[in-house]
Amino acid sequence: MSKHSHSPSYKYDLITFAALMILTIITIWASYATGGTSVLAVSVAMLIATIKATFVVRNFMHIKYDHIIYKVFIGIVMLLFLSFIVLLGIDYALR
Amino acid sequence: MGYFKVPISGHNRDDEGSKLGMWLFLFTEILLFGGLFLVYAIYRFQYFEEFRIIAEHMDITLGAANTVILITSSLTVALSITAMKKDQDNIAVLLLFVTIALALGFMVNKFFEWNEHIHHGLVMGADVFNNLQHGEGMFLFLYYFMTGLHGLHVVVGAIILAVVIAKIINGKITKDNFSLHENGGLYWHLVDLIWIYLFPLFYLLH
Amino acid sequence: MDNHAIDSHLNFYETKRGLFSWIFTLDHKRIALLYLYSISLFFLVGVALGFLMRLELFSPGGQVMDPRTYNQVFTFHGVIMIFLVIIPSIPAVFGNFFLPIMIGTDDVALPRLNLFSWWLYIFGALMALGTLMFGNGPADTGWTFYAPYSVTSDTNVSMLLLAAFILGFSSILTGLNFIVTIHRLRAPQMPWFRMPLFAWGLYATAWIQLLATPIVGITLLMVVMERTFGIGLFDPSLGGDPILYQHLFWIYSHPVVYVMILPAMGIVSEVIPTSAQRTIFGYKAIALSSMAIAFLGYFVWGHHMFTSGMSDQARVVFSFITFLVAIPTAIKVFNWIATLYKGSIYITPNLLWSTAFIFNFLIGGLTGLINGALAADVHVHDTTYIVAHFHYTMFGGTIFVFLGALHYWFPKIWGRMYNQKLAYWALGLTFVGFNILYGAMLTVGVKGMPRRYYDYLPQFEFLNKVATVGSWILIIGILLMIYNLIRSARKGEIAPRNPWNGVTLEWQVPSPPPLHNFDRPFILSEKGPYDFSLLEKINEVEQKPLDH
């Protein structure tokens, strides 16, 4: 079992939940506000989704309290995926 | 230089090891979906108009409802792990049951949604579908593929959680030994995580 | 230790017997052997297909089969060799057997998962073989499964794709297991930079298996779906983009060539210090260059697509990064050779397989540089030059090391010595045959003979004949080696613990090892894994066995 430096608390989970719900409402609202179709809309939606994902990973999945190596790994995986997108972009945007 | 004993063994319990293994597996899952996200990204820009038009058929309300369901289920799993750590077995089990119920709700919702599409002929093989623009068909296919694969993960996740429930009741999972519970939780959060991206990509961006 | 002491006078073969004790075993050594035997079996099938192709290409015109069959043969040959032989080969066999021993533990971290990946492997393999029986004949698409041909071909492509998908997961799980094992089960006195280099190679490999394989998995699945539902994900007549398929395929399939070569490089880094009886030159450089290769290897996939119609800028970017990967590889080669300097070298078949590897891999790697150069690749792309390049790296590289490793660890695995004289002969024939075969293909490729050609223009005949003759010499060499190894495993002299005077942990356990690997405390040096000043101490133990 992993050592947790914090004491478990329901409140913490509930706050995270509240944040996720609020972000869900914001992203729906934003999709209407941005017209839902432009490049801007896609970027905003992805940005909000990423903020939500960060909450889930950090708070629900306890990355905040885990060994630093997990953060490094997650960073590498994200970097990898982003570079795939960038390299594909170099082809598709310039073809 | 020195003499020492053989330390840890592959057959001993190693919770940190199991958790590491689970995380590595989650990375694999993320990249499995990642391939699909790459395809989506490319075609989204290639067929911007078609994707927009066909996305009109998506029901935001149903999508939002499922988003709320999944986030809530993520909460209940997180709470049940907290309960486990506090040695409140009964609450933990109860919360897991709620999670599975929510998973079921998600799938029922999904079923109605797909049913609706099929009813309108928006499915591979139907005439309406065959007459769609190429980009529109692509969108629908990716929609079925990605949400279908995601649905499969929901089912698998629910089964894992059911096993966890059984083991808690049997006393095999306890305050000092809840690695499976924790890992099941991690898997469940991944399911939520992926949906967080699927929701805007398929429902919101029209 | 104490709790294991009871049965440690039995080796791991003797603890239990019977078929079930093998196919349901959780012992990493037995799982390794299960892999070895199944891989060898499929390997022989693949070899036979390679032999058939060479017969067909002996002269222009049809020789022994028709075009469709030829296409199915090279596809099956490629799929077997890549997915069933070379990807699992070193990690699943030698990694499984020696990684836990070399880092001082008694098994991998997740033994059940280990067994499960072998079963997945067998399941996938049977499915691949199943295409011979079910549907409209085995696939004829080439191992690259390029769309739209793979979408429209009427052969049983779908089943082969599913098989590859399953085999991919087997490979992912092996990698996952190794990462956890290396993170969690290293002996307490073995920090990262005192791990044997083979472990470093496996660690780098495992990350590629873990993070690249799922992408090709899902891509192959997309093709299956496309074939089943008639959707145009990659088929241009339905709006798809075939080049996107190529991107997704190579995002995995370039990194996977480093899955093949990095563990092999790890083994070479073990054999050379043992043979030279001195420490490795530039330990950290070799260890870190494995990680660098694994990392950079993710970003070069586009070099397989220089003529595909990708944007010109992308071609330049990919060409540039391709050249960067060559640098860490060069570092390794230089360090190996420097390790021989001022050593006290014992010439053994082990060492010669490794040096033969270095020679072949130099040719393979250096021809890779020509492929990476844009102007030159336009000419040699999809010619037999490429075929020779990848046989030089995969066969001359990985498989040579695999065979070398069989010799190096033979005494440890089977507890007997092999016949050295026969081993030299087998190696010699294999090496000569190999270079005739692929040297000729290299040349005929530069002259412009495209690959996957059933028939060819008359001006290519001479070199093709040379290649075919080379394949005969090669196969004689391999058969001789197989004969020698099988005979020695049954009748060879009994091997001591440490026949080659190595110092890594596997030489401190009995040959063959007991079920829980160690029968006594082992010795580790603070100066790293290759500290030969310990040799006397290690071998001393052998003379006076400890009392249990």
Next chain:
Amino acid sequence: MFTNASNFTNDVDLTFAIIIGISLFFLIGLTALMIYFMVRYHHKRNPVAKDIHGHVGLEILWTVVPTILVLVMFYYGWSGYTDMRKVPDDAMKITATGRMWSWTFEYENGKKTDTLVIPIDKPVKLDLLSEDVIHSLYIPAFRVKEDLVPGDTNYMWFIGQQLGTYNILCAEYCGDRHSYMVSKVDVIEQQAFETWYNDTTQATLEGAEAGLALLKQNACMSCHSVDGTTMVGPSFKGLFGRNTEIESNGIVKNITADELYIIKSIEDPAADVVKGFSNIMPAYKDKMTQKELEQMIEYIKTLK
């Protein structure tokens, strides 16, 4: 190597020569060093090994030198390649179409051929199209190659600099007869080219003769023989009036090949699939006129 057949041969061969030169240096040098060490430091000659853990200076040296060398290689590959993508404005445009398993070249005046004919010393641009799967147009002597991707437009250009006939090969695997998807490029004098270019007598052929020309032009001959050998499809020899077993919508039946059947087989080959063959023939519906169909059948009738 080092011919002058096209304007790219020099650049490509130079890139080759440079990389091979550097490679041979390392291959021979490292192999020799390896063998020397094995002999010089054999345990009989050197019983006590010396532990050397490494040398920072050397590590830096053999990182920096290869880095410089690969940058040189990259540069030559890149500069040779840049020219291949810069088409001069005055290039003659030809559309090259690939299909299973033949080539068609269409000139600006509508002239269609199955071999490429180009004037010497004049830049030529090929627009590359494919009708089915990916092919790749490869002229080894010219050192050029580019894929023909269905649904996409690729291009290549070159200048033929030496009179003569060179091979065109298909370099991307495209199915059963991939290795037979070959053609030629004729590099001829400007004068001769103009005569050839303006000659359109082909259209004046009549009857069975025209039929044969059409069969060749439409690539039928890449799958069907006229001498009775079975290639990818059934032979045309004796086809007319033959009793054939076909599968039509999953039902197997026997028919006699008459005009209607043959026309149907050409326009919609998937409808009736001859037993023992796969359904891979492309449909030619709307690609041929009634007259052309008749001419082809007329020719097929002559093959008894």
